[in-house]
Amino acid sequence: MAFVITDPCINTKDTACVDVCPVDCIHPRKDEPDFDQTTILYIHPEECIDCGACVPACPVAAIYDSPESTPKSQTSLIEANAIFRSGDSATLAKAEALVSAHVAAHPELMAIPPADRANAHNK
Numbered sequence: 001m002a003f004v005i006t007d008p009c010i011n012t013k014d015t016a017c018v019d020v021c022p023v024d025c026i027h028p029r030k031d032e033p034d035f036d037q038t039t040i041l042y043i044h045p046e047e048c049i050d051c052g053a054c055v056p057a058c059p060v061a062a063i064y065d066s067p068e069s070t071p072k073s074q075t076s077l078i079e080a081n082a083i084f085r086s087g088d089s090a091t092l093a094k095a096e097a098l099v100s101a102h103v104a105a106h107p108e109l110m111a112i113p114p115a116d117r118a119n120a121h122n123k
């Protein structure tokens, strides 16, 4: 398990991370059919090579460099990243259900603009 995308990505989906990832392990891409069906982007934990290129590319600081460094408020999204496989509607539904549950559980974070949300993760 490698890098993890968290809640500032919800409804942001900037995709700058997709453009810089050298192994194309962040999905869905804009040219994939399920792009419009997800609220967040996901990193494939077995394909990620831990290069770190996506972190500075993300305009909303949504990416942590490991599950261990991911704040407790974001732990359900670690599993969402691990589950999702682009093109598989079953894993999309499971991952998006985790994101929906996260949104419902954290109205205090959702009330913060995405670009500022990561600053509140450890509070």
Ligand code: SF4
Pocket: 002, 003, 017, 020, 021, 022, 023, 024, 025, 026, 043, 047, 048, 049, 050, 051, 052, 053, 054, 055
């Ligand atoms: Fe892709 Fe590197 Fe980010 Fe992993 S750390 S998702 S390989 S850009």
